[in-house]
Amino acid sequence: MDAHSERTACTQSVHPVFCSIVPPHVLDHLSRSGDPTLYEPARRTLEHDALQRTRRRITTVRMTAAAGVPGVTGEDADKKPQRTISDAAHREELPGTKVRSEGEEPTDDASVNRAYAGLGATFELYLSVFSRYSIDGAGMPLDATVHYGRNYGNAFWDGERMVFGDGDGEVFRDFTLPVDVIGHELTHGVTQHTANLAYFGQSGALNESVSDVFGSLIKQYGLAQTAEQADWLIGDGLFTDRVEGTALRSMKAPGTAYDDDVLGKDPQPATMEDYVHTGSDNGGVHINSGIPNHAFHQLATDLGGHAWERAGQIWYDTLTSGDLTPDADFAAFAGATVSAAGSRYGDGSPEREAVLKSWSEVGVTPAEA
């Protein structure tokens, strides 16, 4: 696509921040109108009243009973997910028909059960590690739709729910297969309710990266892996056998996840030197996310142990600090991670030093806080 044929406008002052693809002549017209309401997003996040919700005592599904991983204790023990899985029955209408609600037995549909379990695994990581009660921090119900569309090779977050296709039968398999994909989508919801990073350019790549980071942490937490043991892959198991590749992205080695005759080569850069300037994909949000992804990997492996404990905590603190503006760029985000590490572990701490080193390794100079 001609990068200049497409312009994107982002809403930044309202919640959530979404971007819109607008034909250039429309954008020109809008830019002259000066009417802020023209930039209002078409849809708003529903405000849920946590007090109205029924809390059911159920057992959160985990991938494994991870040894050495602390569970939910104290006052958080009463906090349970409220999951609802719907089936779009291969149509493109949302939400579809409700097929499994919280506490109900597994169905005979593996996609439904995987989505249910993945939502549970994501809920548990946020609650037990970061004391975050669901996506919004206030017990928001977790909704997902499976079997969206026909031969639909994608998954997305629509601002309220996660939506999964069954794969296109050529390149992609069922998008509910990798748990990190489920965690990635739900984390878009967390970002929407916290830093609200605009989905375009560097802030969009950060939004994507944060979803990859926590998606990977959800997988690592379920498997009780250390940073050294983790594969740091996003979407492992998603490609069909005919694709030459292991996954969609590699946080450990961005740019190496696939190299295929049809798909081409994984375009992710690992450092700023190879930053990709493009108008496609909202300014390369799924491409340049490789840079902050790799910074997180470097930090986590440098610190060692379980990545969610310190590296993940620093990233979570950054996301929820209130210090990030929706249009934060890599340097601003990096600066906020340095501040977050200093606040939690001390200004002279090895953690803060490791954060500085990780950004230096990917060529990002943290902005002064």
Place this chain on the structure above:
Amino acid sequence: MRITVTRTGGFAGITRRATLETQGRPDAEELAALARSALAEGRGEMHMVVPDGFVYEVEADGDKGHFADPRLTEAQSALVRKVLKEGT
């Protein structure tokens, strides 16, 4: 009619593009009508891009439109599916 669909974004961020020449096809008129409907329905609309959502650019005989999941009309959805599947 020559119809080109470019799909960008999505979880994978992989761009797909395909062109379908309707001339000589038994369903040529049907396809041209579908393309006209899809473009007409998208005119003047602002399409919100949701995280990981696909974005489509459709070009047919010099007319161009942009659509984004998950709010495609039936005609738009049918058109992009057809062209990406059968186009080259």
